[in-house]
Amino acid sequence: MSRPRNQGLETREKILDVALELFTQNGYDKTSLRDIAERLGITKAALYYYFERKEDILLELHLRLHQFGSELLEEFEEIPDGEERVAAWPAVLDKLIEFLIGNRDAMLLHTRNPGAIGALYANERNRLENEILEQRLVRILSSPAIPLEQRVRMSCSIGVITELFGDSGLAFVDVPVEELIALTRQVVSDVLRVPLS
């Protein structure tokens, strides 16, 4: 029967939601704290109760993706290097597709604000996590246990997915999502030269 005490947390989440939308739509630099505040019906100053700096809002949105990437890599790294990883790669792509569908805005935020995201490197925790994630992916794609051509194809497969569910998707808006996914998986299969699950 107690009145919910989490209004603060709700407001904080709303700030992040609105910020994600505006940062994605209009760009981080061109989105002022005033824009965010007005959308929420509060004032600019109120935002400073929840976030010390504007950058901290972007940072929190960014670190969410680290979580997904890290978990995905962790699963994959448990697989022995070489042929087994090549065989397991399609499953990684499936999970990536699923994630991109559910987080289009979050992905757009990054692809459309590389400068602002890059500035987050000033944050020590973020820089460290980024470097580790990149090293882990590059290590996977640089393995001598996998032929160069196959590694290029693994990289290309990521490109195909990000393209179709990113900018280029405009031409196929009429195609049902499920059919588009099926076609994507088919193309990815050809890129990897192995059938998907």
Add this chain to the structure above:
Amino acid sequence: MSRPRNQGLETREKILDVALELFTQNGYDKTSLRDIAERLGITKAALYYYFERKEDILLELHLRLHQFGSELLEEFEEIPDGEERVAAWPAVLDKLIEFLIGNRDAMLLHTRNPGAIGALYANERNRLENEILEQRLVRILSSPAIPLEQRVRMSCSIGVITELFGDSGLAFVDVPVEELIALTRQVVSDVLRVPLS
């Protein structure tokens, strides 16, 4: 024997060159007119002699790409719709690869400044040209004379190229450019399910 009177034009070109570099490197919003002026050894105010507004510099850089895209589309549109266009698509990709290699900065300018580029939509001429170019590409990729799967593959092939010569190329810096191009063409060939020239 007459002293060249085109110093103005040369300065104008230099402004565009420096602007392209700084916009690409540091972002459009984070590049001030002062930055550009100082690099050229002139003052901020002098820039206003050549360009009425900062945006006009970006606009001129942008419209250059319209030229390439329009010419590429024009060639392709002369080909009869259907099988013949499917057969001609690989040649389009070759030209695209060649262009991307020779204009990496110009491409980076766009991919890294979607907000600023998007703001150019306020310019009537630019908005018109953009819409026409997009319509022309969408029309090509929407043709009922080409099976859906093939059209998706045509779209994906663009994605593969932009990916490998864009962000994802980091993992293969040690691979010679020529070899990387060869591998790219091989993957593109698989995506399209036709051999490249």
Add this chain to the structure above:
DNA sequence: GTCTATATTTCGATAGAC
């Protein structure tokens, strides 16, 4: 064509009342 000087605007951030 280029300069100095300045007007004007916008934004991130802070202080303090309620």
Add this chain to the structure above:
DNA sequence: GTCTATCGAAATATAGAC
């Protein structure tokens, strides 16, 4: 938790001399 009011910095843009 939210507000009003304001500061300081930086950027775009303009005016007018040379």
